[in-house]
Amino acid sequence: MGKEKKVLSGEKFVFSNDSQKIEILEAAFDYRGDVTLELVQGQTIEGYLFNRQLTEAPFFVEMLVPGEESARRIPIEQICAVTFSGKDPADGKSYEAWKAKKEKERREEAKKIESEMKQAGLLD
Amino acid sequence: MVPLSQVWTVASYVIGKKLKGVKRYPLVLMLEPLFRCNLACAGCGKIQYPDHILNRRLTPEQCWAAAEECGAPIVSIAGGEPLVHKEIDRIVEGLIRMKRYVYLCSNALLLKKRLDLFKPSKYLTFSIHLDGLKEEHDESVCREGVYETAVEGIKEAVKRGFRVTINSTLFDGANPERVRAFFDEAMRLGIEGIMVSPGYSYQKAPDQEHFLQRNKTRELFKQILKDRKKSWKFNLSPLFLEFLQGNIEYDCTPWGNPTYNVFGWQKPCYLLQDGYAKTFKELIESTPWEKYGFRSGNPKCANCMVHSGYEATAVNDTFGSWRGFAKTVKATLSL
Numbered sequence: 001m002g003k004e005k006k007v008l009s010g011e012k013f014v015f016s017n018d019s020q021k022i023e024i025l026e027a028a029f030d031y032r033g034d035v036t037l038e039l040v041q042g043q044t045i046e047g048y049l050f051n052r053q054l055t056e057a058p059f060f061v062e063m064l065v066p067g068e069e070s071a072r073r074i075p076i077e078q079i080c081a082v083t084f085s086g087k088d089p090a091d092g093k094s095y096e097a098w099k100a101k102k103e104k105e106r107r108e109e110a111k112k113i114e115s116e117m118k119q120a121g122l123l124d
Numbered sequence: 125m126v127p128l129s130q131v132w133t134v135a136s137y138v139i140g141k142k143l144k145g146v147k148r149y150p151l152v153l154m155l156e157p158l159f160r161c162n163l164a165c166a167g168c169g170k171i172q173y174p175d176h177i178l179n180r181r182l183t184p185e186q187c188w189a190a191a192e193e194c195g196a197p198i199v200s201i202a203g204g205e206p207l208v209h210k211e212i213d214r215i216v217e218g219l220i221r222m223k224r225y226v227y228l229c230s231n232a233l234l235l236k237k238r239l240d241l242f243k244p245s246k247y248l249t250f251s252i253h254l255d256g257l258k259e260e261h262d263e264s265v266c267r268e269g270v271y272e273t274a275v276e277g278i279k280e281a282v283k284r285g286f287r288v289t290i291n292s293t294l295f296d297g298a299n300p301e302r303v304r305a306f307f308d309e310a311m312r313l314g315i316e317g318i319m320v321s322p323g324y325s326y327q328k329a330p331d332q333e334h335f336l337q338r339n340k341t342r343e344l345f346k347q348i349l350k351d352r353k354k355s356w357k358f359n360l361s362p363l364f365l366e367f368l369q370g371n372i373e374y375d376c377t378p379w380g381n382p383t384y385n386v387f388g389w390q391k392p393c394y395l396l397q398d399g400y401a402k403t404f405k406e407l408i409e410s411t412p413w414e415k416y417g418f419r420s421g422n423p424k425c426a427n428c429m430v431h432s433g434y435e436a437t438a439v440n441d442t443f444g445s446w447r448g449f450a451k452t453v454k455a456t457l458s459l
């Protein structure tokens with residue numbers, strides 16, 4: 001596939017063979033945003049793919065789906081396509097980006113994060 | 125100083141495992157009851173998740189069950205920011221009831237206001253994240269003013285009789301003289317000791333540029349720890365400090381610090397995420413351990429010298445043989 005995770009956001013892959021399926025599912029496991037799986041029966045599931053077993057039987061992926069307590073285990077033979085549907089939460093938040101900002105911008109950003117955290121109840 | 129009871133607990137635990145012939149055993153459970161944090165540090169790979177993952181929490185019962193299951197005498201509660209967890213006091217209380225030595229890792233932004241939830245105990249230590257003096261720390265956590273808030277929290281916790289340590293991650297470009305000055309300053313705050321580790325790239329950390337390479341790590345720690353001041357106390361194995369300076373060669377023992385979080389038991393270590401196991405037993409039995417650690421040749425492990433991978437090796441060395449114990453005594457006396 002040879003694509004970086006930043007490029008993956010928004011991309012859809014319909015599998016043409018097993019080795020491509022394994023490669024894409026591995027990339028989906030590595031991806032920090034949500035992905036959408038399309039199943040052979042036509043159903044779709046969107047969630048965070050946090051685990052996979054792709055090299056020995058039983059072959060499966062595991063997903064946490066918003067609003068559901070327990071993880072779902074999906075046999076990989078049921079999956080026919082993957083869309084990297086969620087945005088990559090690590091994007092644009094590098095240390096370099098922070099350092100490159102001017103003093104004033106940093107202060108403004110710090111204030112903004114602080115007020116967001118307060119609103120979310122994560123800071124008193 | 126680390127209380128003698130803690131040293132004794134760890135020593136007898138390690139010796140007990142050795143006598144029983146247990147090859148892989150945990151020393152510190154790295155418990156992550158949530159990933160949500162009230163900071164967004166560039167060197168941290170723990171918080172880059174969708175909101176529905178950041179909103180998940182381990183329940184106190186899940187935390188206690190993980191501690192019971194793995195049996196490690198020390199539990200380090202990390203995350204995310206543990207003080208954001210609404211039931212953190214219950215989690216800690218339960219672990220103390222189980223007689224586990226708890227290190228609650230925090231950025232201290234909420235510490236002063238949450239201190240009333242806790243009672244001082246030899247089993248509880250606040251391990252406060254400080255990466256350097258004000259300038260370095262605020263830069264490391266990508267927010268101004270965090271150092272001052274953390275220092276206020278530390279002072280208050282010390283005043284109220286809590287055990288407090290600091291944990292520092294050093295990145296590429298760290299200035300040894302500034303780090304030495306930082307150690308002086310930290311000890312003046314009245315803390316019990318310093319925990320220090322070279323930063324190592326979490327696979328998912330947005331900043332991949334500033335993690336130290338192995339040789340640079342050794343050089344940096346040699347410079348920092350030369351003519352070590354008597355006033356500096358380290359909450360670390362003396363042999364781990366020797367390892368950081370390149371005086372001892374160790375390989376990683378990732379099972380020594382197993383990680384449990386909302387996904388399950390993380391394979392193989394605190395930094396890498398190569399999948400998850402449902403139980404601790406499954407983690408130990410199904411992880412291909414030979415594929416990890418410096419000697420494995422795994423490129424992901426090539427430059428890693430972190431505390432969570434190597435301190436368990438050092439502790440194992442100390443209590444695993446008379447030779448190891450003698451090395452530790454020698455390293456301690458040479459301070």
Ligand code: SF4
Binds near residue numbers: 377378393394425
């Ligand atoms: S050397 Fe050990 S702690 Fe470091 S990344 Fe590899 S397995 Fe993890």
